[in-house]
Amino acid sequence: METDRLTLRRWRDDDLDALAAINADPQVMRHILDGSVRDRGQSAESLRTMMRDWDERGFGLFAVQERASGELIGWAGLAVPAFLPEVLPAVEIGWRLGRRFWGRGYATEAAAAALRFGFDEVGLDRVVSIRHVDNVRSARVMEKLGLVHEFDTVVPVHEQPVAVHAITRARYGEGAAG
Numbered sequence: 001m002e003t004d005r006l007t008l009r010r011w012r013d014d015d016l017d018a019l020a021a022i023n024a025d026p027q028v029m030r031h032i033l034d035g036s037v038r039d040r041g042q043s044a045e046s047l048r049t050m051m052r053d054w055d056e057r058g059f060g061l062f063a064v065q066e067r068a069s070g071e072l073i074g075w076a077g078l079a080v081p082a083f084l085p086e087v088l089p090a091v092e093i094g095w096r097l098g099r100r101f102w103g104r105g106y107a108t109e110a111a112a113a114a115l116r117f118g119f120d121e122v123g124l125d126r127v128v129s130i131r132h133v134d135n136v137r138s139a140r141v142m143e144k145l146g147l148v149h150e151f152d153t154v155v156p157v158h159e160q161p162v163a164v165h166a167i168t169r170a171r172y173g174e175g176a177a178g
Protein backbone atom coordinates (compact mmCIF):
# COMPACT_ATOMS: atom_id res chain seq x y z
CA MET A 1 0.00 0.00 0.00
CA GLU A 2 1.16 3.52 -0.72
CA THR A 3 0.53 6.64 1.35
CA ASP A 4 1.76 10.17 0.61
CA ARG A 5 5.25 9.49 1.93
CA LEU A 6 5.38 5.76 2.74
CA THR A 7 5.12 2.29 1.25
CA LEU A 8 3.63 -0.48 3.40
CA ARG A 9 4.67 -3.89 2.11
CA ARG A 10 5.34 -7.54 3.01
CA TRP A 11 8.66 -8.50 4.62
CA ARG A 12 11.79 -9.64 2.78
CA ASP A 13 14.83 -11.53 4.13
CA ASP A 14 17.06 -8.53 3.37
CA ASP A 15 15.07 -6.35 5.83
CA LEU A 16 16.95 -7.98 8.72
CA ASP A 17 19.81 -5.43 8.96
CA ALA A 18 17.45 -2.45 9.30
CA LEU A 19 15.06 -4.31 11.64
CA ALA A 20 17.92 -5.48 13.87
CA ALA A 21 19.27 -1.91 14.15
CA ILE A 22 15.85 -0.60 15.24
CA ASN A 23 15.35 -3.41 17.78
CA ALA A 24 18.84 -2.87 19.24
CA ASP A 25 18.15 0.79 20.15
CA PRO A 26 17.32 1.19 23.88
CA GLN A 27 15.32 4.38 23.20
CA VAL A 28 13.09 2.57 20.73
CA MET A 29 12.59 -0.42 23.05
CA ARG A 30 12.13 1.58 26.27
CA HIS A 31 8.36 1.10 26.45
CA ILE A 32 8.14 -2.36 24.81
CA LEU A 33 7.37 -5.23 27.23
CA ASP A 34 10.20 -5.22 29.82
CA GLY A 35 12.17 -2.57 27.90
CA SER A 36 15.02 -4.86 26.86
CA VAL A 37 16.71 -4.57 23.45
CA ARG A 38 16.77 -7.48 20.96
CA ASP A 39 19.93 -9.03 19.55
CA ARG A 40 20.25 -9.95 15.86
CA GLY A 41 19.09 -13.52 16.45
CA GLN A 42 15.94 -12.33 18.20
CA SER A 43 15.23 -9.88 15.38
CA ALA A 44 15.69 -12.69 12.82
CA GLU A 45 13.17 -14.76 14.79
CA SER A 46 10.76 -11.84 14.91
CA LEU A 47 11.15 -11.34 11.13
CA ARG A 48 10.22 -15.00 10.60
CA THR A 49 7.23 -14.63 12.93
CA MET A 50 5.97 -11.53 11.07
CA MET A 51 6.26 -13.39 7.73
CA ARG A 52 4.47 -16.45 9.14
CA ASP A 53 1.65 -14.38 10.66
CA TRP A 54 0.86 -12.89 7.25
CA ASP A 55 0.77 -16.37 5.69
CA GLU A 56 -1.41 -17.86 8.44
CA ARG A 57 -3.79 -14.97 9.26
CA GLY A 58 -4.00 -12.86 6.13
CA PHE A 59 -3.00 -9.82 8.14
CA GLY A 60 0.08 -8.77 10.03
CA LEU A 61 2.72 -6.12 10.58
CA PHE A 62 3.71 -4.26 7.41
CA ALA A 63 7.29 -3.34 6.66
CA VAL A 64 7.21 0.46 6.29
CA GLN A 65 9.50 2.08 3.76
CA GLU A 66 10.13 5.78 3.17
CA ARG A 67 9.24 6.45 -0.46
CA ALA A 68 11.77 9.26 -0.94
CA SER A 69 14.79 7.26 0.24
CA GLY A 70 13.59 3.67 -0.15
CA GLU A 71 14.79 3.02 3.43
CA LEU A 72 13.02 0.61 5.76
CA ILE A 73 11.97 2.89 8.64
CA GLY A 74 10.16 0.32 10.82
CA TRP A 75 6.77 -1.34 10.94
CA ALA A 76 3.10 -0.72 11.52
CA GLY A 77 0.15 -3.06 11.32
CA LEU A 78 -2.05 -5.65 12.92
CA ALA A 79 -1.21 -8.40 15.43
CA VAL A 80 -2.88 -10.56 18.05
CA PRO A 81 -1.95 -9.23 21.54
CA ALA A 82 -1.31 -12.62 23.16
CA PHE A 83 0.75 -10.90 25.89
CA LEU A 84 -2.50 -9.50 27.36
CA PRO A 85 -4.95 -12.44 27.62
CA GLU A 86 -7.71 -10.36 29.23
CA VAL A 87 -8.37 -8.46 25.96
CA LEU A 88 -8.54 -11.60 23.78
CA PRO A 89 -9.98 -12.31 21.31
CA ALA A 90 -8.73 -9.08 19.78
CA VAL A 91 -6.62 -7.62 17.01
CA GLU A 92 -4.14 -4.91 17.93
CA ILE A 93 -2.71 -2.09 15.85
CA GLY A 94 0.91 -1.26 16.64
CA TRP A 95 3.99 0.53 15.33
CA ARG A 96 7.75 0.81 15.84
CA LEU A 97 10.00 3.22 13.95
CA GLY A 98 13.73 3.85 13.96
CA ARG A 99 14.51 6.90 16.08
CA ARG A 100 15.74 8.96 13.10
CA PHE A 101 12.20 8.82 11.74
CA TRP A 102 10.25 9.94 14.79
CA GLY A 103 8.41 13.23 14.98
CA ARG A 104 7.46 13.51 11.30
CA GLY A 105 3.97 12.03 11.52
CA TYR A 106 5.14 8.80 9.87
CA ALA A 107 3.70 6.53 12.60
CA THR A 108 0.28 8.10 12.23
CA GLU A 109 0.43 8.00 8.44
CA ALA A 110 1.43 4.32 8.36
CA ALA A 111 -1.01 3.28 11.08
CA ALA A 112 -3.93 5.07 9.40
CA ALA A 113 -3.32 2.94 6.28
CA ALA A 114 -3.04 -0.21 8.41
CA LEU A 115 -6.28 0.62 10.24
CA ARG A 116 -8.09 1.12 6.93
CA PHE A 117 -6.72 -2.24 5.79
CA GLY A 118 -8.04 -3.85 9.01
CA PHE A 119 -11.55 -2.53 8.65
CA ASP A 120 -11.94 -2.53 4.85
CA GLU A 121 -9.89 -5.56 3.74
CA VAL A 122 -9.79 -7.87 6.79
CA GLY A 123 -13.33 -6.96 7.91
CA LEU A 124 -12.54 -6.44 11.60
CA ASP A 125 -15.25 -5.09 13.92
CA ARG A 126 -12.91 -3.59 16.51
CA VAL A 127 -9.20 -2.82 16.80
CA VAL A 128 -7.36 -2.30 20.09
CA SER A 129 -4.02 -0.68 20.79
CA ILE A 130 -1.98 -1.21 23.94
CA ARG A 131 0.79 1.05 25.23
CA HIS A 132 2.95 1.42 28.32
CA VAL A 133 1.27 4.13 30.40
CA ASP A 134 4.39 6.32 30.02
CA ASN A 135 4.43 6.03 26.21
CA VAL A 136 2.99 9.47 25.46
CA ARG A 137 4.04 9.48 21.79
CA SER A 138 2.01 6.34 21.20
CA ALA A 139 -0.90 7.81 23.16
CA ARG A 140 -0.89 10.76 20.78
CA VAL A 141 -0.78 8.50 17.72
CA MET A 142 -3.75 6.51 19.08
CA GLU A 143 -5.69 9.71 19.70
CA LYS A 144 -4.98 10.98 16.19
CA LEU A 145 -6.22 7.66 14.76
CA GLY A 146 -9.52 8.01 16.65
CA LEU A 147 -8.88 5.31 19.24
CA VAL A 148 -10.49 5.85 22.64
CA HIS A 149 -8.87 5.05 25.98
CA GLU A 150 -10.80 2.18 27.59
CA PHE A 151 -8.94 1.10 30.74
CA ASP A 152 -5.55 0.61 32.36
CA THR A 153 -4.21 -2.78 33.41
CA VAL A 154 -0.98 -4.72 33.99
CA VAL A 155 0.75 -7.16 31.60
CA PRO A 156 0.99 -10.41 33.60
CA VAL A 157 4.41 -11.61 32.42
CA HIS A 158 6.36 -8.36 32.89
CA GLU A 159 4.06 -6.57 35.32
CA GLN A 160 4.19 -3.46 33.12
CA PRO A 161 1.33 -0.95 33.55
CA VAL A 162 -0.43 -0.45 30.21
CA ALA A 163 -3.34 1.53 28.79
CA VAL A 164 -5.80 -0.19 26.44
CA HIS A 165 -7.33 1.93 23.65
CA ALA A 166 -9.84 0.80 21.02
CA ILE A 167 -11.85 1.83 17.99
CA THR A 168 -14.94 0.07 16.64
CA ARG A 169 -15.91 -0.29 13.01
CA ALA A 170 -18.92 1.97 13.70
CA ARG A 171 -16.76 4.75 15.16
CA TYR A 172 -14.26 4.36 12.33
CA GLY A 173 -17.09 4.58 9.81
CA GLU A 174 -18.23 7.84 11.38
CA GLY A 175 -14.88 9.33 10.37
CA ALA A 176 -13.24 9.29 13.82
CA ALA A 177 -9.89 8.62 12.17
CA GLY A 178 -10.26 11.60 9.89
Ligand SMILES: CC(C)(COP(=O)(O)OP(=O)(O)OC[C@H]1O[C@@H](n2cnc3c(N)ncnc32)[C@H](O)[C@@H]1OP(=O)(O)O)[C@@H](O)C(=O)NCCC(=O)NCCS
Binds near residue numbers: 106
Ligand atom coordinates in the same frame (compact mmCIF):
# COMPACT_ATOMS: atom_id res chain seq x y z
C1 LIG B 1 5.59 5.63 18.96
C2 LIG B 1 6.30 6.07 17.68
C3 LIG B 1 6.03 5.08 16.57
C4 LIG B 1 5.79 7.46 17.31
O1 LIG B 1 6.44 7.89 16.15
P1 LIG B 1 6.36 9.38 15.64
O2 LIG B 1 6.91 9.40 14.27
O3 LIG B 1 6.99 10.29 16.63
O4 LIG B 1 4.81 9.59 15.62
P2 LIG B 1 4.05 10.81 15.00
O5 LIG B 1 5.01 11.87 14.55
O6 LIG B 1 3.09 10.26 13.98
O7 LIG B 1 3.19 11.36 16.23
C5 LIG B 1 3.74 11.50 17.49
C6 LIG B 1 2.90 12.49 18.26
O8 LIG B 1 3.36 12.49 19.61
C7 LIG B 1 3.71 13.83 19.95
N1 LIG B 1 4.82 13.77 20.89
C8 LIG B 1 6.11 13.56 20.61
N2 LIG B 1 6.82 13.58 21.75
C9 LIG B 1 5.96 13.82 22.74
C10 LIG B 1 6.07 13.98 24.14
N3 LIG B 1 7.26 13.85 24.74
N4 LIG B 1 4.96 14.22 24.85
C11 LIG B 1 3.77 14.32 24.25
N5 LIG B 1 3.59 14.18 22.94
C12 LIG B 1 4.67 13.93 22.19
C13 LIG B 1 4.09 14.47 18.65
O9 LIG B 1 4.00 15.89 18.78
C14 LIG B 1 3.04 13.91 17.74
O10 LIG B 1 1.78 14.53 17.89
P3 LIG B 1 1.33 15.78 16.97
O11 LIG B 1 1.25 15.28 15.57
O12 LIG B 1 0.03 16.17 17.53
O13 LIG B 1 2.40 16.82 17.12
C15 LIG B 1 7.81 6.12 17.86
O14 LIG B 1 8.08 7.02 18.89
C16 LIG B 1 8.40 4.77 18.18
O15 LIG B 1 8.69 3.98 17.31
N6 LIG B 1 8.63 4.49 19.49
C17 LIG B 1 9.26 3.28 19.92
C18 LIG B 1 8.40 2.05 19.74
C19 LIG B 1 7.10 2.15 20.47
O16 LIG B 1 7.04 2.67 21.57
N7 LIG B 1 6.05 1.62 19.83
C20 LIG B 1 4.71 1.68 20.34
C21 LIG B 1 4.43 0.71 21.39
S1 LIG B 1 2.77 0.95 22.02
